[in-house]
Amino acid sequence: MYPQQIHQYIRRFFKENNCEIIRENDHFINVQLTVEMDKRIMNRPFYWKYLESTGDEPNPAQLTLITDKNRLQEAIAGEVVHYGSPRLNQLFQVTKELGSFVQMYERATTQSGTQTILTPWVGVNYKITYSSDRTQETLYSLGINLMTGAIINGFQESISGLNLESSISPNTFHLPYTIKPLRALERLDAVIENQIQHDDHTWAEEAKERLRKDLLVLEYFYRGIEDEDRPECYESEKKAMEEQYETRIKVEIINGGLFYLKSI
């Protein structure tokens, strides 16, 4: 992410969370946090505890973030943020907490008088992580039609251009689903599982081979010593290696939701 992208991100983040932007230019931003945002990101639980007990007027903090300190002309006191900075990571985290579940309706653009019928979908963004002493991640965005059971890949990309709203437009109706959302989720999980089974797992074989070789080396060091006479560090060394090369597959859902669509 470039400084401009980060600036845009931060701007949208605070606006979306109803934090008023007091001052800004392209390289810094000064916002008034809401009470809720202060509690989430300012890390001062004792202040809020204290306030609750005394009943005083809450005074949420203001935050000044500098998104491009190289181009900033004025002398502004604030936190410098960049990709990888702790503050930005924290905002990413909050975004995730507040952007996990949606229910969206496609906006009807037909003339008044005609009715629009929307089809229900469940869309889920998955992240698969393969790890040993190295890692690799893949994103899958899947969507399932709750009427037909049809599944499409690249769901997020397909809907990103649509005009979606959190409430249904007038004169618009949606079909009741025939596949229950939880059942649909299970079907998507099965697609992911199938995908994993068909992936190339050379990486796991290679990790096992690395472990085998390292264990051989270790055995060589203690050659000629009976098992029961081997020191404790032999066992801990062996355990460390098994952990080092342990192959794991993890599936995590980033976010997802219910979508009522007419265009796909």
Place this chain on the structure above:
Amino acid sequence: MQIEWSSEWKEGFMERLEDRKAWDSWMLYNMCYDVEKSKLITDFHGLQSPKYLPELTPFPHQLEAAETVIERMNGKAILADEVGLGKTIQAGLILKEYLIRGLVKKALILVPASLINQWVEELNQKFHIPTIQYKKAYDLNYCNIVIASMDMAKRSPHKENIYAQDFDLIIIDEAHKLKNPKTKNYEFVQNLKKKFCLLLTATPIQNDVFELFNLISLLKPGHLGNFETFQSVFSASKHNVEEDEFLKELINQVMVRNSRHDTGIEWTNRRVKTIPLEFSEKEKEVYDMISELKHVSPVFSGAFSMITLQKEICSSKHAAFLTLNEMRQKCTRPEEISFTDEIIQKLAELDVNTKAEKAYEIIQQANGEKVIIFTEYRASQAYLQNFLYEKGIVSVPFNGQFSKSKREWMKQLFKEKAQVLIATESGSEGINLQFCHHVINYDLPWNPMKLEQRIGRVHRLGQEHDVNIYNLAIKHTIEDHILELLNVKIGVFEKVVGELDDILSEYKLSI
């Protein structure tokens, strides 16, 4: 292979479907997806960390080292770059990479006490890795990235506390302190579970090749065979490394070493001069008398005490006086006592110190530029300070025992007020003095790596001038022998580990 599913999202989804909780914002939903996409680690290979550290511009050799350690050495390595090439940066990059990839959650960093603050600062500020210094009252269960001094960590109850933790990565700085398997340090590290492990040292060999064997056996037992097989192949003579190529190859599998010339960075030159000096008549007389002592009295017959005295008298009469006076107390026979007293008498009468005069000459020729003098003895340090003061030259002392603030203060004084800094050996770790480019090795240590450490204080990234090094040695004394031995040790190092930058210059012998 078992797939680990996280059921968290499903539960949240159910709550929303049942109207028990509100749905989230579409904008944040999309922002979240975009962030995940930008953070995605799409390849087992390559480094993610530079992307997260736009403020840091690592040198190519540092990035390459990080990649090599992770991909070729599977996260277990000795980082052995020459002094001043930024081993801390390499270690930071590796730690950061593992944190980003989620392979390391907890890490323990063991360093000499004097370097703790430096590490905490670098990791926090340069790498945004929240790091804390281990203190007595801390509960390690709640500390993810912890820095502790080796001296503290190896003692109870800290030792037990540390063993009870599940650290994913262990980093040990100044790891050459682990060369001896009979020490508490070694035993402590040996029993530590090391999943990923980095040992940092510019000087993996200080005296002989067994030190490297011990270090590697700590990291990866068996890599060089066990002790018996290693000994049978490599110990024909302690200083004679046979089968170099084979050994070198094995070592290269677990060790990254860049010399200054490998880095592609333009380095200023090192001009090393070994300056042979002649004692004055009077000094010579005292030196000979001291050497004679071993025949006069059994108190002085031990090789070690004799060598100590000989080295001391080559440094200053003050250094020798302390030892001599101490040993005199142990003498019993009248002729021993009178002979010793005679030496002490002559010692007191010495009015010229050849080495100090030479050092003064060098300082004068430096034309007001900063000079560092390294000596092995506190007594010589004090003497030199006084000697220079009388000549109108202001100097500041520097010892390893100084507290952090005093170190900083002395460094500041040296930078701004004094022309000369006089440091003892223990002062040669962890201070960076790039603004100075004259180094006088007033006394020579037995160990060439100590010389390298000293030079590394000034000849490091950020040095803009050629660096002048003056090694002072008195002819026909023990210092001849020290020089010779230094050369032999440098030879061993270069055969096994790789080229060393000049330490001793033209004096190089063929080995």
